């Protein structure tokens with residue numbers, strides 16, 4: 001199991017993650033991604049799905065047309081871990 005980040009470590013990590021913020025009332029981080037259209041949004045989700053499988057770390061997300069609302073947390077650890085930071089970076093890349 002990966003270790004939960006301390007509040008300080010989480011705040012430091014968030015500074016490096018463009019567009020991500022702490023979820024209110026939950027130990028998770030979130031970002032809304034906007035794409036040109038549904039096809040572009042879903043292609044991105046497919047690409048991320050393969051990365052998630054490789055990492056064995058899966059996002060919570062909600063898609064409507066060109067918008068994908070993402071929340072990341074490590075359920076096994078009950079909070080935010082390095083896995084969430086890595087996944088957030090992967091999502092920001094693509």
Ligand code: HBI
Pocket residue numbers: 056057058059072073074075076077
């Ligand atoms: N994805 N976000 C997230 N958090 C987890 O704890 C997690 C996961 N994907 C798979 C996974 N854990 C496995 O270790 C099992 O718990 C299924």
